[in-house]
Amino acid sequence: MMTQTSNNNLEQILVVEDDASHRELVVEELKDAGLNVFAVGDAEAARAHLETGHISLVLSDLRLPGNDGQDLLIQCRRLPMPPSFIMLTAFGTIAQAVEALKQGADDFLTKPVDLDHLVISVRRALRTRRLQAEVARYRELLEADDFHGLIGSSPAMQALYENVRRLARASGPVLVTGESGTGKELVARAIHAESDRAGGPFVAINCAGIPGELMESELFGHAAGAFSGAQQARRGLFAEAHGGTLLLDEIGEMPMAMQAKLLRLLQDGRVRPVGSNQEKETNVRVVAATNRDLGPMIADNCFREDLFYRLETFRLHVPPLRERGDDIERLAARFLARFGAAMDRPVEGITPEAMRALRSYSFPGNVRELTNLIERAVTFCRGTEIQLADLPERLDAARTESGAGAAATQLWSEEDTHMPTLQEIEDRYIRWVLERLDGNKRQAARVLGIGRRTLYRRLGDGAQDDEADMDAQAFPRT
DSSP: OOEEEOOSOOOEEEEEOSOHHHHHHHHHHHHHTTOEEEEESSHHHHHHHHTTTOEEEEEEESEETTEEHHHHHHHHHTSSSOOEEEEEESSOOHHHHHHHHHTTOSEEEESSOOHHHHHHHHHHHHHHHHHHHHHHHHHHHHHTTEETTEEOOSHHHHHHHHHHHHHHTOOSOEEEEOOTTSOHHHHHHHHHHHSTTTTSOEEEEEGGGSOHHHHHHHHHEEOTTSSTTOOSOEEOHHHHTTTSEEEEETGGGSOHHHHHHHHHHHHHOEEOOBTOSOOEEOOOEEEEEESSOHHHHHHTTSSOHHHHHHHTTEEEEOOOGGGSTTHHHHHHHHHHHHHHHHHTOOOOEEOHHHHHHHHHSOOTTHHHHHHHHHHHHHHHOOSSEEOGGGSOHHHHHHHHHHHHHHHHHHHOOTTOSSOOOHHHHHHHHHHHHHHHTTTOHHHHHHHHTSOHHHHHHHTTOGGGHHHHHHHHHHSOOO
16 A cells, blocks of 8 residues: 655655554654655565655665565665665664664664654755755766866867877877976876776886986886896886886987887887897887977987877877866866865865956966965965965966956957947946956945946846845845
8 A cells, every 4th residue: 555645845755664553643744744755565665666766765664564674774775866764663672773873774763753753853864865965966066077187178178088088999109298287197197097908007207307327227127237236137117017008208308319219119019128138028008298399309309200200199289277268267176175175274265356366377387386376375375265365476466467458448448449438338347347246246236336226227137126126125225
């Protein structure tokens, strides 16, 4: 038997109780509390409703025909979005309560149940589930732009992600170009993670950080006694990266002699350790990265042209931060959350003025520079929001220069073909103030010294008059 009550509440509660009189009592009490309730008499009928995915809370007896409430609780925990669960029993013990709570129950009530306590428990469980759903949705939004550590949803980054997926299916070398601080190593890691080599090692080396005379040994390894101090044989990075991916960062700093040996390895797939007469096969995908323009280096005989074309089999360019639009705000929010948690600082946001300064700045150091700026701002921030004063002066100077020019252009440009009327200047100024206040009409009206109704009419937004009337009634002028 199944009974149902309905109202406008979309949260559905499933009561599972084999005692008909107690089932009806619980249903009526929850109905009187304004809740949407289904009621069934056994676990089998309950499972049919749970499969719909619309149940927000299960209120179940511990002892049920054919199955018990503990099994039903376990099945609920396995659902993609588990409903809240409250256990009822006339045979309650501390051990049963502890076991139910360990398995994920939100509460454990004994019969005869206190009806007021029941409603309070149900409302608390539903509220907890709503908060969990909001947190899950917020995390989903935060992680939506994350692509193997790369953050951003601008068109430039979406194109980069798609190219990474395409190149990951190939096996040839990849050349990753981009300014310093754009995240070239993250792109290399993404290529590795998207490829069939993802289960193998990812090894990275900065060519600028290895002395030229040691680079061959570092990459290819050496035999014992190959040179002074080489008491033991050593595997090189190509051997360590076998079956995986090797990132050669700052490839433009590699000595010319080493470039020739790298080219040969890329062509025949064999490596010879220093001091050894034997070559070994290697199975490594090479990703090279550089922030330098290799073209002029080739012209100056500082980089081998044949190696360049071998590496450029596949090429990816990482866009600079200044070309990524809203990604600046997304990245700043992510870094703010990271450093706020790491430093245990209650910094929750960035003021509009500070964000405008970030967005107008050119970021020559790209994402790395933004990371450092946010870390510094969180460290010195004295309130709950990062202020313009918490950012380096160079950002304020950039914002002032760009902002002054933008304001003058918005209000009256020297390039206007006609002299604007006073009405036109006022309209432009109103919209400029709104833009500066991120569209907040209440604040804009205060700044302009006019009522909200007047502001709406000047904007041609007559549909908002009712809202202004309500504000006037709720907050009458004195």
